Amino acid sequence: EDQVTQSPEALRLQEGESSSLNCSYTVSGLRGLFWYRQDPGKGPEFLFTLYSAGEEKEKERLKATLTKKESFLHITAPKPEDSATYLCAVQAGDAGNMLTFGGGTRLMVKP
Amino acid sequence: SQTIHQWPATLVQPVGSPLSLECTVEGTSNPNLYWYRQAAGRGLQLLFYSVGIGQISSEVPQNLSASRPQDRQFILSSKKLLLSDSGFYLCAWSRGSSSYEQYFGPGTRLTVT
Numbered sequence: 001e002d003q004v005t006q007s008p009e010a011l012r013l014q015e016g017e018s019s020s021l022n023c024s025y026t027v028s029g030l031r032g033l034f035w036y037r038q039d040p041g042k043g044p045e046f047l048f049t050l051y052s053a054g055e056e057k058e059k060e061r062l063k064a065t066l067t068k069k070e071s072f073l074h075i076t077a078p079k080p081e082d083s084a085t086y087l088c089a090v091q092a093g094d095a096g097n098m099l100t101f102g103g104g105t106r107l108m109v110k111p
Numbered sequence: 112s113q114t115i116h117q118w119p120a121t122l123v124q125p126v127g128s129p130l131s132l133e134c135t136v137e138g139t140s141n142p143n144l145y146w147y148r149q150a151a152g153r154g155l156q157l158l159f160y161s162v163g164i165g166q167i168s169s170e171v172p173q174n175l176s177a178s179r180p181q182d183r184q185f186i187l188s189s190k191k192l193l194l195s196d197s198g199f200y201l202c203a204w205s206r207g208s209s210s211y212e213q214y215f216g217p218g219t220r221l222t223v224t
Binding site: 032034036041042043044045046049087089097098099101102103104 | 143153154155157160162170199201203205211212213214215216217218220
């Protein structure tokens with residue numbers, strides 16, 4: 001069974017304090033790993049897709065990396081507007097078009 | 112560009128009443144469509160997905176059903192709501208090929224009283 005575990009569940013940072021969010025996964029043949037941002041009361045917003053170990057993607061203050069067992073979302077010098085829940089999802093080789101989501105990390109950045 | 116709509120945005124329904132949530136996608140053809148439920152503070156649970164008109168796959172046995180009457184329309188229904196049906200319902204679409212990200216709608220907050 002495919003599993004995705006995100007840690008920590010919640011993270012409080014001061015503005016400018018860089019940190020990383022972790023997404024550990026167990027799948028039978030990874031086809032893609034996805035990061036989403038979700039603001040309260042809204043649908044998840046797509047951020048990145050990673051396909052193979054060693055791949056990196058960047059967008060503004062966010063950088064996503066991928067290894068064979070986990071992915072990290074690095075946040076550099078975060079701002080209060082980066083506060084949100086970040087979701088990780090995987091697409092397995094035998095799962096067709098379906099994604100398996102982790103429980104998310106709730107990030108709070110204080111000014 | 113592609114957009115996805117859901118309505119209503121919020122809904123309060125009594126136990127035992129019927130349900131109909133609608134999702135439409137614009138700007139693409141033959142998308143894969145998905146219904147998810149998100150309980151408070153938890154991850155997303157896939158309920159149904161569809162790869163074409165009239166083709167529905169269910170992931171979780173429950174009193175909900177889904178239909179796809181048109182290429183870009185996806186409907187989530189129930190004949191009799193339960194308290195446990197409360198949650199945040201999200202519709203998503205992806206391109207017809209695999210290994211593509213899913214794009215989510217704004218969601219419907221359902222409260223069953």
